[in-house]
Amino acid sequence: MEVNMLFNKQKSIYLDNAATTSVDKEVVEAMIPYFSEKYGNASSQHLIGQEAKRALEESREIIAKSIGAKRDEIIFTGSGTEANNFVLKGLFFANKDNKKNHIITTKIEHDCILNACKWLETQGAKVTYLNVNNEGFIDLNELKKSITPETLIVSVIHGNNEIGTIQDLKEIGKICKERGVHFHTDACQSYTKTDIDVNKQNLDFVTLNAHKIHGPKGVGALFIRKGIKIIPLLHGGGHEFGLRSSTENVPGIVGFAKSVRIAKESNIKHMEKLRDKLIEGILKIPNTQLNGPRDKRLCNNINVCFNNIEGEAIGGFLDSYGISSSTGSACSSHSLEPSHVLKAIGRTHVQINSSVRLSISKFTTDEEIDYVLEILNKIVDKLRKMSPIK
Amino acid sequence: MAEQFNAYTKEVLKRFTNPKHFGEIKNPDGVGQVGNPVCGDVMKIYLKIDKKTEKIKDIKFQTFGCVSAIASSDALCELAKGKTISEAKKITNKAIVDKLEGLPSIKIHCSVLGANGLKKAIEDYEFKTGKISKKSERYDDEDGSCEGNCAIAG
Incomplete structure (x- = not known):
């Protein structure tokens, strides 16, 4: 029956x-030593702490290389959602006094982008939600027309989580560079499935995460191009170059890097x-x-x-x-x-x-x-x- | 063990995967359609009624809807079959939920749809046989005006 x-x-x-x-079992194996053997706090100066620090930085290097970034341009977060919130809110608050309060995004973003934008609207942000065609692609001309002198950032999801549409990051990046606005992509679904190159695609911010690529849950990363001022969401002990305080989730981060390496x-x-x-x-x-x-x-x-x-x-x-x-x-x-x-x-x-x-x-x-x-x-x-x- | 984490009872799943009463009755004595595809559920109830005893001889459903909507339709038919019209009118959505050994709270509206579908089909029968002169409009929500909120409102 x-x-x-x-x-x-x-x-x-x-x-x-x-x-x-x-x-992935290989990922689990890579993580296991970092729970009970190499359990140090990466901020500690002693040997056990430095062992954790080394694993953390090696992992950062792997993630950075995978998208053509430098090691110190990668910040680990607790999720893709956190990374997306960090970009929009952190950049908005860092630019509060220079009249750059316009955000351009699309109608097909993940809820975390849409809801962060909605909240930012209550804080004085102006948001343009770009239309998409019947296959889910944005119109580059509509994007060009939407950019104003107040525009701070363009945030477009790379691979859509529901219908799989992959946007042309290179063309969008070119427009953003020409017009002098920041460019962010939420690449949680596309990471390791299609090419991401922060230089070829002129990206200033990229959101990544582990659990969509056979890594553990509770680990994300954000690429932040060097030199861009952004306000942290979490203030504390100054971890992650002072941009994301919290003791690093070393086993999770090691697992994240392993999942990238085996892709x-x-x-x-x-x-x-x-x-x-x-x-x-x-x-x-x-x-x-x-x-x-x-x-x-x-x-x-x-x-x-x-x-x-x-x-x-x-x-x-x-x-x-x-x-x-x-x-x-x-x-x-x-x-x-x-x-x-x-x-x-x-x-x-x-x-x-x-x-x-x-x-x-x-x-x-x-x-x-x-x-x-x-x-x-x-x-x-x-x-x-x-x-x-x- | 796993059941306590499952959103649906065994009875819901059994009726959903193997409904006994789905189908169409040719030349029915009463038909009731409730719901709206915009909201995600449409239920159509067909009745065959014994004119002498006023008993429901046969009842069948056709449903466009989710797991709970299909299970509710089947449970409703089971409850109504063999009952007299006046008994059947008393079938509440709670009786459907009980028959299903529970529904997730977010899905209670599916049982409401079931109870209304039957009432509407009975009304159709009573109207056709001259027992009532006018149909009530209480259950008429298939006019396309719904904005997708019935799931909450229902």
């Missing part, structure tokens, strides 16, 4: 890697292949639409609208077969608001309620994709028979 599978899941296929990933080009190719197979397989089901672009799309993202059935019902059914997915529906348990990203690309409420996101990882297999497609065909057929909307 199907229901038994709900409680004794024979299979477990995790397709919610945009939410978080499993920590491989071949993983991207593997994910791209499976992504395309899944997308093509799903689109063979009648009355389905892909949300987001076919090209310039994160290698692990699939987001589809299954017309006339509710996304959460599909998710619930998939879960009963041991397949984890995620919905952009009004029904998802955290928020009752329909996805702002799907809204921004012009999807109707009904289409948004019928959409499901599947996000794969380097651990996803070809057999798993076959199984998911088989199950999806079955349950979409069943739910459509149940639906009064035809």
